Amino acid sequence: MKTRAPTLADEARRLEELARRARRKLIETACRSKTAHVGSCLSCVDMLVALYFGVLRIERESWDRRDIFVLSKGHAALALYAVLNVRGALDDATLAGYFLDGGSLPAHLDRATHPWIEASAGSLGHGLPMAAGLAYARKLAGSPARVFCLVGDGESEEGSVWECALFAPRLGLDNLTVLLDVNRLQGYGRPQELCAFEPVQDKWAAFGWDVRRLDGHNMAGLLEACRLPACGKPRVLVCDTVKGKGVSFMEDELKWHYYIVTEELRDRAFGELEDPHAG
Amino acid sequence: MRASVAQALFDAAGTNPNLFVVSGDAGFGVLDEFQRRFPHQYVNLGVAEQHAIGFAAGMALAGRKVVVYNIAPFVLYRCYEQVRNDICYQDLPVVLIGTGSGVAYAPAGMTHYSIEDVAVARTLPGLVVLSPADPLETRACMAHALRCGRPTYVRIAKGKEPVLHAQAPESVAEPLVLSEGGGVAVLCHGSVAAEVVQAVRGMERPPRVLSVPMLQPLGGEALRARLEGVGTILTVEEHYEIGGLGSIVADWMAAHNLRFRLRKLGFPHAFIHAVRNSAGLREAAGLSVDRIRAAVAACMAEGGGR
Incomplete structure (x- = not known):
């Protein structure tokens, strides 16, 4: 029997199911731990799944040569934990200790807690400069590895993000790709209402970055963009997303920066996150 | 430096x-x-x-x-x-x-x-x-x-600081003796040590002068050994008199129940608006050669060693 090679669409479908699984893990863990930032986590799950299942070369090479991912918006740590769990890198027992007294994982990233957490992060605007330093060191060492960094839109109000934006092109960091999670809601408002956030792609382009703007929930588009070859400039993928994506009553709602998932809401969310092909 | x-x-x-x-x-x-x-x-x-x-x-x-x-x-x-x-x-x-x-x-x-x-x-x-x-x-x-x-x-300070040691120290993890004496120990760090060394030169009852290049972690055991026969510690630093070496020594004394008399010389805890050169600002804060010598003499008069 002859089987055809999987297409990008096939791969995207497979990853979409993995993203649903990661969202279920995320909701379940958020419910158990009674933690906030659920909306901030849900907006970036698809990006994380695309990276960890379709882009990052992680296991086949030594650390020096493997790709690195830095989550700069550290308050989305739970999304990373959930995706790493689905990826098999972080076991259920460890995830179950999330945000619990005497547990294993804090709500913001601590590199010391798990070998797959590449950089500690929580205070905003820290991860990107570190990712740039990693990319630069790799470049100097002649490593083929790439560095990816996920930055929030609210986070982009930090001056340190723009300091990095200013220096990275001059340093030749074409091995660095930033994924900008534009979920259009920050802690207490919308970036565009608080500051001159848009047109954000023009700002990065003016700083000398290769800029693409895409739907941050389109798996095929994410895979394609993350797999683009280096072009001599650092790259930023401006990803339009929805805060709370995947759970209708959380989508684009500021309160889901803070609200706790009750057991009732968890079950409602699970109902929306079932595999449409299952059963 | x-x-x-x-x-x-x-x-x-x-x-x-x-x-x-x-x-x-x-x-x-x-x-x-x-x-x-x-x-x-x-x-x-x-x-x-x-x-x-x-x-x-x-x-x-x-x-x-x-x-x-x-x-x-x-x-x-x-x-x-x-x-x-x-x-x-x-x-x-x-x-x-x-x-x-x-x-x-x-x-x-x-x-x-x-x-x-x-x-x-x-x-x-x-x-x-x-x-x-x-x-x-x-x-x-x-x-x-x-x-x-x-x-x-x-x-570090800037350029052209004088050499105070006769030879390069082997380790900076311990306090270093800059000049011998007793009763009072002057503990200092940074380039103001040059002022301290000059201040105690020729004193009738010279204090022991120690440079403490490693402020954290403090080499407490070695410091204690070098305070043999000392009753009063005078810290001298080009720093606020709170939070620096003086406070480090106070914390150390409290942690180990040590009974030295402690005097601190440093900048008062206030912003500086005066337009003075380094020597002028040091002088105003009591960190000039003369004023350090006077502070040491006062410590000696207080009972220094005993």
Whole structure:
């Protein structure tokens, strides 16, 4: 029997199911731990799944040569934990200790807690400069590895993000790709209402970055963009997303920066996150 | 001290290709030769201190031995949270070199003084804090910083500080004797040690003068051994009299139930608006040769040793 090679669409479908699984893990863990930032986590799950299942070369090479991912918006740590769990890198027992007294994982990233957490992060605007330093060191060492960094839109109000934006092109960091999670809601408002956030792609382009703007929930588009070859400039993928994506009553709602998932809401969310092909 | 730092970096880079120097747009006349000789081990990350520290941490995550060079406020204050979260929290062996300790850059103005840097630095667990007194201690401090594998802050003055030691100290992990005496021990750090050495010269009852280049962790055991026969400790530092060596010694005494009389000489806890040169500001704070001598004499008169 002859089987055809999987297409990008096939791969995207497979990853979409993995993203649903990661969202279920995320909701379940958020419910158990009674933690906030659920909306901030849900907006970036698809990006994380695309990276960890379709882009990052992680296991086949030594650390020096493997790709690195830095989550700069550290308050989305739970999304990373959930995706790493689905990826098999972080076991259920460890995830179950999330945000619990005497547990294993804090709500913001601590590199010391798990070998797959590449950089500690929580205070905003820290991860990107570190990712740039990693990319630069790799470049100097002649490593083929790439560095990816996920930055929030609210986070982009930090001056340190723009300091990095200013220096990275001059340093030749074409091995660095930033994924900008534009979920259009920050802690207490919308970036565009608080500051001159848009047109954000023009700002990065003016700083000398290769800029693409895409739907941050389109798996095929994410895979394609993350797999683009280096072009001599650092790259930023401006990803339009929805805060709370995947759970209708959380989508684009500021309160889901803070609200706790009750057991009732968890079950409602699970109902929306079932595999449409299952059963 | 700057020349000692430059020489230490130059020598280290020659034998260690992993060494990398990040300048925060500082180093004119100090790093010129270094960047000419080691262009692939140097970058100027400009006037962007938060980024520079995070970037240095990122390079350290990738295994590079990174040294950041800048004026003290710009490696510690402007980017305190990056030093805290990116370097110290992640336990990365980045070396921060802060120049212009105390009021070395006077009358540049308060923004360019660092008279609270020790207080700030010692809030960070695991950060080694070094404050050399002379060019020889500076070399030894650099050697320690490059070797110890810990996050390290090295506080230096500027150029042309006199040599105080007869020979290069082997270790900076312990207090170093600058001159012998008894009854009163003067503990100092940084370039103001030159004033202390001059102040006690020719005194009828000379105190023991100790330089304490490593302020964190404090070499407590060795310090205790060097305080044999001492009743009063006088700390002298070009720093606020709170939060620096005086406070470190007070904490140490409290932790170990030690009964020395403790007197502190340093800058009063206030912003400096006076437009004076370094000597003038030191004088006003009681850190001139004459006023240090008077403070030592007062300690002796208080009962010094017994």
